[in-house]
Amino acid sequence: MSVSLNRRMFLGAVAGAATLASGVGLARAATAKPSPLRPSVRYGPPPGVARLNANENPYGPSPAALKALAEASAQGAYYVDDSALKLRTMIAEYHGLSPEYVTLSSGSSGGLVAAAVMAGQSGNILGPDLFWDTTARAIEQQALGEIVRTPKTADMGIDLDAMYAAIDDGIAMVQVTNPNNPTGLLLEPARMRDFCIKASKKALVLADEAYNELTEMPEQNSMIPLVRQGHRVIVARTFSKIYGMAGLRVGYLIAPPDIIASMERYGIGWYGLNQAGLAAAIASYEDRAFMDMSRARIREARDMVGEAIKASGLTALPSQTNFMFVDLGTIDAEAFRAAMAEHKVMIRGIYRDYTHWSRVSMGRLEDVQMYVDALPRVLDALA
Ligand SMILES: Cc1ncc(COP(=O)(O)O)c(C=O)c1O
Structure with missing residues (x-):
């Protein structure tokens, strides 16, 4: 200066x-x-605006996380040291693993980009037609390779058989988002497990489980046990969703130690971590009461949206996440998004060629109520 x-x-x-x-x-x-x-x-949404476009949990951070944040922020002069190992150890022990199986990153995005860039050194990424591909796209942005996509099933699900059949020598990594974003659909755990075991013999498998803790049976739906059993599987998790810490940027990957070491060569490490986020993550990792409260509010919000769209003659895919994918029928999703914005309700517009599908996140109940109130008016206006 x-x-x-x-x-x-x-x-x-x-x-x-x-x-x-x-x-x-x-x-x-x-x-x-x-x-x-x-x-x-401004650190959050403007007053009076329902922010239902980013799949955040507005009930977080938990009270324990807020307390830890304040304490750690006061020590912000110092580089991250013990706290990273503490969090890695907590996560590893929770899953019966040792810390070498865990790497932390700036949100799970940090780790997911590293996985994509690592895959790009030896081949392409295989994914379903529609998934949260923001980080996988790094392989194309860096001209390392491409995302190869397989068509969806008739009911908008991920076609695991088609994905397995598409794994050839050109595929370095297979990416499955489960539950998927933006559909909210969860794969049947036994099918996903069989797929991961078979597919990981041909290529690395990356299971993005950002929304796992929001599902009804998180443990059964997770592929982390496969890592423990020695399969070549990477699982991505985040503190951005159920923990309500999207702005604090803490996520992690669980994988066999040699894969963790490879990914760490591509941009994950202490320099992407922040003391305040780590403190909040440590304080909330096993906060069951906070997670139960969040799940209950999110379920309540899903019921509100479900009833409203039914009353409007629309349908949505069954969701086990904090967002819903609504079939707008003949209405264009971008026009719907713009009309909702006029009512101060922020939602997502078109995804790829899904021109008549609209994703809405479960925010605070009062914000979800704004969506519910605006819905019939917007549908009338666009009819
Ligand atoms: C499926 C999925 N994975 C990963 C992320 C990345 O989240 P973060 O980087 O905040 O952990 C998101 C964000 O919306 C997501 O939907």
Whole structure:
């Protein structure tokens, strides 16, 4: 920072303090534009806007996480040290593994991008027609390879047989998002397990389980036991969803240690971690009460949306997540998104060629109520 900027900052601070000390100053300060040195910042959605477009859990962070955050933030001068090992150890022990099986990243996205780039060194990524491919796309963005896609089943599910049949020598990694985003559909656990065992003999298998803790039977739906049994499987998890910590950026990958070591060469490591996020993650990892509360609110929201869309003559896919994929029939999903935005309800628009499907996240109940209230009006307007 230049000396003149430092001087300007100092003079600005003195002037600001003097102005604020007088009553006139207070009135003027209320109407003045924010100084570039003290920009006004908003950390959540604007008041009055229902943010139902990013699959967050607005009930988080948990009270224990908030307390830990404050404590760790006060120690923000120091680089991450013990806390990363502590969290890796907690996660590993919970699953009967040792810490070498776990790597932490900035959200699960950090780890998922590393997995994609690692796969790109030796081949392509195979995925279903529609999945959360934001991180897999790194393979194309970095011109390392491509995402090969298999068609969906008739009921919008992931066709595991078609995926298995499509694994050839060109495929380095198979990616399955389960439950899937944006459909919300969960694969039958025994079928997913058989698929992972078979497929991982031909290529690496990456199970993205970002929404696992939201399902009715998280343990049965997880592929983590396959890692313990020695299969070449990577499981991605995150603190962004049920833990309500999307802005705190903590996620993790579980995989055999040699695969963890390979992925760590592509951008995962201590430099992507933050002390406050780690503290919050440690405090909430086994907070069953908070997770039960979140699950119950999300279920309540799904019931509200389910009833509203039924009353409007629409249908949605069965979801075990904090979002629903609604079949709009003849209505264009982008027009629907724009019309909902006019009612201050933010939802997602079109995904790929799914031009008449609309994803809505389960936010706070009052926000979901705004969606429910706007729905008949928007449908009338677009009819
Ligand atoms: C299926 C899936 N995986 C991973 C992520 C990435 O989340 P994060 O990087 O916050 O862990 C998301 C985000 O929406 C997601 O839907």
